Amino acid sequence: MKYKKLIFSSIGISLFCLVILLFFVLRGNFFKYTDINSMISEPKTNSLIVSGTWELSSITSLSDGSEVKSSEEKLYITENFVYFEKMGTTNPKFKFRQVNFKNYLLYNGVVTDKINIDTDDVIVVSIRDERNFYKEFIVLDKNKIATIYNKKYYIFEKKSDNVDKSIIEELSLDESSINPKKDISFLIGVKSIGTKDVDYETFLIRKNGDEKPTADKVEGLFVNNKNKFFLVNANENEVFVTNDYINNTNKISLGVKNATINFLSKNYISLESYNAETNKKNYSIYKIGELSDESQMSIKDIAGDKGEKAYFNDIRKLGYSSDNINLYDMKNFGVKRNNFSWVFKGILSNYSHDNFVSSEIDLDLIPNVDIFSNKSSKISKLRVKEKVPDVLDYFVSPDESVIVILTADDISMYEIKNQEIATLPIFTTSLKNRREVVTFQWTNAISSELTYTEFMKIKRSN
Template structure:
């Protein structure tokens, strides 16, 4: 009996040992094969790779490789505070990625023979807040970091592991100073009244007291949390590409006679026309998910309340809801109308002997993040008093600037005490009438980054 207990005990111990061994084998394989890009975590206090006070030691021009004159500028980073180049945040969020150093530089438009590359792999630390602060730092070693800024390559060396409290108080980072005077406006438009619809994006940048600058490219350029993509059309297809320099690795949607009516960082709305059936159709897709199966329904965008509002709409218009099918529930989209984004639907009425389709406005309240623009205190009446032929206008989040679109031009005015300035600070002419497809405001470092990426694309004179 005693020998039997020993044998049973040995089996139990061996079984437990096997489980423990199996756990460590699987655990090792998990961490070995998991992509480090997906292993992003919030840092623990005092454990940041980039925490401390840093002194700028060298600045290299990325255009010609020349050494620029360095200054005594300092960089301050800890888990509660970041200050860089006269901008900062008191609510930073950190993410870490391990990337190939050369590929990272090439992706950011850096000619690698201008930069010394001492290691194949580097840690990239991304710092952002809930507003518009965003910066990436390259960890070269424990006492040296680098960053790309204003078409230059900056190297900092650590002078302290801590950030002096007196230095922070002198910098006086407040909610107002966190929003730099560097502000940009992206506006993507389509041609109206032309045989072939084309798309352009204007970038208007107002950096401090400098005069506004404007640049223009073909296609629709979008900033998605400081990651960018480009949308355009070719033949009977719409394409989206993250590689906006070479336009490779694109996602394509094949739609006959398609026109883009609306674009945001997450969604795209398209209007198409079938010449054989003489039907117009609307559709909404998530960016990158292009297929008939991935069309968004009213329920996807506005939930059960949206479906209820849809049926209320058609009943009020005198239509019967009995013949509504799943296709009708996806035959809707977004268009710009009367200074606002409006949901439009196509209602197919099969109750008559002849097929009839009707376009209707839909009173939908989306429960997904499809619109990013916010309401403004500047009224339509006040804008029309300033520019009578205005067809659209856009006010910056801090209500210091307004961009006004007419049939002939785009103008920017300053706003003071909710009053629009007498004369525009900037105006550019348009070749033909344009309608708005997308627009975005960015400021601070996000404005600078948007400008840097925008300038990598071939510009239109």
């Protein structure tokens, strides 16, 4: 009897231990897949594994997985300095954590089949400061890191373990990336709408520190290209570009009559023209500095082979035949401002029973050249419309500290705090008539000061 009790006691203890063991195993597996914190663990080392000079190698769109041609953008990281996408900090705080790569991407809203996943676990480095700088970088290997930014997946390759001191000094001069309220300017070039003769104006709105913003205006479209400036204007006989904007000489002219400018950047210009003899409307895009009939760009020049395929897909979706498309049609496209963004427009020419029909179509093109310099913002259209119901267009500064809102009557600047637009504008300038945006640029720090100086030269000469 004594031995039977001992046996049953041993069995009971064993069963109890087994239950406890199963509980912890099941608990571990359960939380492994349900608790986001379980995929995070601090790595054993906190060495600054992301320090150095990094060069952008590829950009992948997270919406469709397409590859976007990489720019010359660089990333600089040291213990005391970080600079990325024209934003920086001299007081970075680093945090390192090890995560499950796939879970991390899913948690950040990334469809994982768009991204190559070569490893299960990665180290994520979070960098922040006491103001408004925050970025996360994924360590893919010792010479490759990635980040999710602006609905795109960026991959950087290491070029050096260090950052040249001269680069740090140069970028540190751009104090608006560290203190965005130092000096920031906004150039907006507009054209008249609903008038017989189209005219062009550029407004410069400057906010220097805590001073009240100021606005100045000149005739023509004024552009800053890496602190080298040029002016663009048009009349019924020509469209011209000049860097001698004081004397208005040395003009590079494009002999397109009855043309209006729809889009302008530091590198490209898009025109819309009308031929009264043939009753044809035409779009065109040219590269600045190469203005001539021979330099008119095609869809392939702007968007590559994928752009040509997208063009034909758009045509087929609209029910048109692509059999009669020629080189002229592939160049008959341009850029216009529509619904708060730049869009590509094309003209499709159809011939049927000796009748000519011209149709304007929207083109779903992804440029592989740096034609658009503006970035998207976290400030939504709905939020802006709630603040200003009659908004025609709006523009948020790169550091998201101010927003410029265009209506039919005026241009106003508002401050932004915690992604909320202030109730009242800090500045408003009136418009004589309705305007449509042709070009816009944000500049800051030294660039803002130089832009203002050159702009005032033109204003005085006017």
